[in-house]
Each structure stands twice: as structure tokens, then as C-alpha cells.
Amino acid sequence: MTVTYSRRVADAGLGTFSHLLLRWKGSIYKLLWRELIIFTTLYYSFSIIYRFVLNEGQKRLFEKLAIYCDRYAELIPVSFVLGFYVTLVVSRWWGQFESVPWPDRLGALVGAHIRGTDETARLTRRTLMRYANLSGVLIYRSVSTAVYKRFPTMKHLVQAGLMTAEEHRQLEELPSPHNKFWVPCMWFVNLALRARTEGRINNDVALSAILNELNTLRTQCMKLYSYDWISLPLVYTQVVTVAVYSFFLACLIGRQFLDPAQGYAGHDIDFYLPVFTLLQFFFYVGWLKVAEQLINPFGEDDDDFETNYLVDRNLQVSLLSVDEMYDTIPLVERDKYWNESEPQPPYTAASAEHRKPSFMGSALDIRYLTHRYRQTHSHLLDPIPRPQLSQFLN
Numbered sequence: 001m002t003v004t005y006s007r008r009v010a011d012a013g014l015g016t017f018s019h020l021l022l023r024w025k026g027s028i029y030k031l032l033w034r035e036l037i038i039f040t041t042l043y044y045s046f047s048i049i050y051r052f053v054l055n056e057g058q059k060r061l062f063e064k065l066a067i068y069c070d071r072y073a074e075l076i077p078v079s080f081v082l083g084f085y086v087t088l089v090v091s092r093w094w095g096q097f098e099s100v101p102w103p104d105r106l107g108a109l110v111g112a113h114i115r116g117t118d119e120t121a122r123l124t125r126r127t128l129m130r131y132a133n134l135s136g137v138l139i140y141r142s143v144s145t146a147v148y149k150r151f152p153t154m155k156h157l158v159q160a161g162l163m164t165a166e167e168h169r170q171l172e173e174l175p176s177p178h179n180k181f182w183v184p185c186m187w188f189v190n191l192a193l194r195a196r197t198e199g200r201i202n203n204d205v206a207l208s209a210i211l212n213e214l215n216t217l218r219t220q221c222m223k224l225y226s227y228d229w230i231s232l233p234l235v236y237t238q239v240v241t242v243a244v245y246s247f248f249l250a251c252l253i254g255r256q257f258l259d260p261a262q263g264y265a266g267h268d269i270d271f272y273l274p275v276f277t278l279l280q281f282f283f284y285v286g287w288l289k290v291a292e293q294l295i296n297p298f299g300e301d302d303d304d305f306e307t308n309y310l311v312d313r314n315l316q317v318s319l320l321s322v323d324e325m326y327d328t329i330p331l332v333e334r335d336k337y338w339n340e341s342e343p344q345p346p347y348t349a350a351s352a353e354h355r356k357p358s359f360m361g362s363a364l365d366i367r368y369l370t371h372r373y374r375q376t377h378s379h380l381l382d383p384i385p386r387p388q389l390s391q392f393l394n
């Protein structure tokens with residue numbers, strides 16, 4: 001889903017961004033081509049009717065209507081309304097991305113503080129991380145169409161190994177009409193307390209660190225739930241949509257090229273292709289399409305978040321960090337720079353030009369300026385005699 005082009009713009013140069021204009025996936029052309037075809041078809045339909053269907057009297061009436069529409073269409077504050085709306089949408093979109101739950105820190109704490117190599121300790125660590133991931137999957141099912149299609153029922157979660165049959169039974173029997181994404185978090189807390197009672201967690205500080213990190217993950221899940229529940233006010237979305245489309249409905253008539261023989265101001269030349277009107281349509285409606293795509297990034301658009309990837313990645317990484325990597329350390333040996341006070345990793349020929357001396361501060365690099373100053377103002381650098389200095393201080 002996500003269209004990544006960071007590598008293509010790593011170095012700014014001639015044509016760097018021009019190459020991006022040729023891409024189709026995730027492009028504005030893919031979003032806008034249908035609307036552009038409809039607008040162009042309607043525009044030429046009015047143009048053909050005006051030029052070849054209407055009689056002279058009807059043409060004069062159409063020309064007055066076109067001048068009227070062109071004059072008053074500019075009163076619609078499209079730039080202001082649309083710009084402020086897109087700013088809110090982009091801010092909300094980035095806030096949703098920052099609310100995506102990542103269990104990496106929680107996995108590090110669980111692996112560090114729940115000790116033991118026996119099967120019970122291993123089962124405890126893996127179950128804790130499975131609960132954390134299950135909470136994330138439950139919230140993704142609520143907000144993401146892609147994840148819901150993958151796990152349309154709770155039984156699919158059981159089949160996928162994210163939940164056991166007993167856990168499914170308890171979750172279904174829980175008498176709550178609300179979203180139950182928080183239930184695995186409570187299972188996590190209860191299992192962590194049992195591990196502390198059994199002595200697998202050494203102290204209360206470690207238990208507190210684990211539970212604090214769990215609460216952070218739960219807060220992120222709650223934020224995603226809140227973003228899905230509380231949308232931008234519908235009235236604002238309606239105002240923006242009506243403003244943009246009403247403006248271009250007026251442009252269908254107001255931007256027609258009128259008969260130059262009539263002497264209307266601004267209609268000295270008759271063109272068949274409204275270049276600047278089409279550009280304006282491309283910019284304004286394209287801007288609106290950007291907002292439409294970003295307002296809910298948990299769908300299946302080209303630039304929506306890849307939630308199924310997040311499910312797979314988080315489960316694999318979290319289980320790996322608390323199980324296979326538990327107490328696994330590479331051989332500890334002397335590094336290459338053991339006896340060197342100034343280690344200098346080598347540069348390849350391709351990267352040699354990026355080797356720069358250490359920056360010491362702009363004020364320290366004044367040796368050349370000091371030398372020139374001494375040459376031109378040597379008399380000012382002589383020490384002041386003591387009597388003159390005392391007189392100056394007094």
C-alpha cells in the first residue's frame with residue numbers, strides 16, 4: 001500500500017522531483033483522472049451547445065450568464081477553506097501514525113525481567129507478548145478494513161494462533177457491549193502479577209516498568225480507537241466539498257470562451273482548450289483528493305498504512321525477542337580498536353569525499369582573521385600602560 005520514494009529523493013538535483021511525476025501508483029493522476037474526464041466532458045458539452053446549437057438571442061443570454069458566473073465564482077473562498085482543511089487532515093493523519101502500537105520496548109522489558117529457561121518461564125514470556133499483540137490486532141480489526149478482511153471473525157484469530165480456544169470463550173462470555181481490545185491487556189497484567197508472585201520477576205520496580213510500558217501500548221490502541229470514533233466535524237467536510245465543486249460548476253459556464261466579435265472584456269481571443277482552468281481544477285480538486293485519501297489511513301488506498309504488515313512484523317519480532325533471543329549473546333571479544341584512542345573506521349572510495357574534519361566551533365576558526373587584524377591594527381594590540389589603565393578605570 002504505502003508508496004515509498006525516499007531513495008529517489010535522497011540527493012536533490014536537476015530532475016530529481018521531475019522523475020516522480022512519471023509514477024502512477026499513489027499519484028495524483030490516479031486519484032483525479034475520473035473527475036478530470038467528467039469536468040472536461042461537461043465543459044466541452046456546454047461549449048458545443050453554445051457554438052453550434054443556440055441561436056443568436058440565446059447566445060447573448062448565455063454570454064451574460066457566463067460573465068455573471070465568472071465574476072461571482074471568485075467570491076467562493078476555495079483556497080482558504082481548502083488549505084485550512086488539508087492542514088487539519090495532514091496533522092490528524094500524522095497523529096494516527098504516531099499512535100500505531102509497537103511492542104518492541106515491551107518485548108525488551110519482558111525478556112530482561114522475566115527470568116528462567118524452563119518451559120514455564122518461556123511460556124510466560126511468549127504469552128505476555130501474544131496478549132500485547134492480540135490487543136493490537138483487535139483494535140486493527142475495528143479500524144482497518146484490510147485487517148478485518150483478514151480476520152473477519154474471532155474464530156479466524158483462533159485459527160491464526162493469536163488466541164486460544166479458551167481465551168476466545170472467555171472473551172465472548174465477558175458481559176460487555178463495548179469494544180474488548182483492552183481485555184488481553186488485563187490478561188497481561190494478571191499474568192505479570194502471577195510471575196511476580198512466583199519470583200520470576202525479581203522486584204516491584206521491574207514489574208512497574210513492564211506495566212508502564214503496557215499502559216503506553218494500551219494508550220496508543222485507545223488513541224487509534226478514538227481517532228476512528230471522533231472524525232473531523234462532518235459540517236466542515238461538507239463545506240469544503242461543496243465549496244470546491246460549486247466553484248467548478250460555476251467555472252463550467254463562467255470560463256467558456258465567448259465570441260470575440262461581441263467585445264467582452266477578457267475575451268479577445270477564442271481558445272478551445274481552457275488550459276488555466278484545467279490547471280486550477282487539477283490543483284484544487286487534487287488538493288481535496290489528498291484530504292480524502294489521508295482522512296482515514298486505515299483503508300486500502302495506495303498511501304494507507306499497511307496494517308497487515310504491522311500485525312505480522314510485531315508478532316514475529318516480539319516473540320523472537322523474548323524466546324529465541326532470550327539470554328543469547330554473541331561471543332564477547334576485543335574489538336578492532338582495542339588499543340586505539342582515536343578509532344577511524346575506513347572509508348570506501350565512493351565515500352571518501354564525505355570524510356570531513358571535526359567541527360570545533362565557528363568562533364575558534366579565526367586564526368587567519370587574527371593574523372590580518374594584527375597586521376593592520378598592531379598599534380591597538382599593544383598593552384595599555386598601568387597609569388593610563390588606572391585613569392581609565394577611575
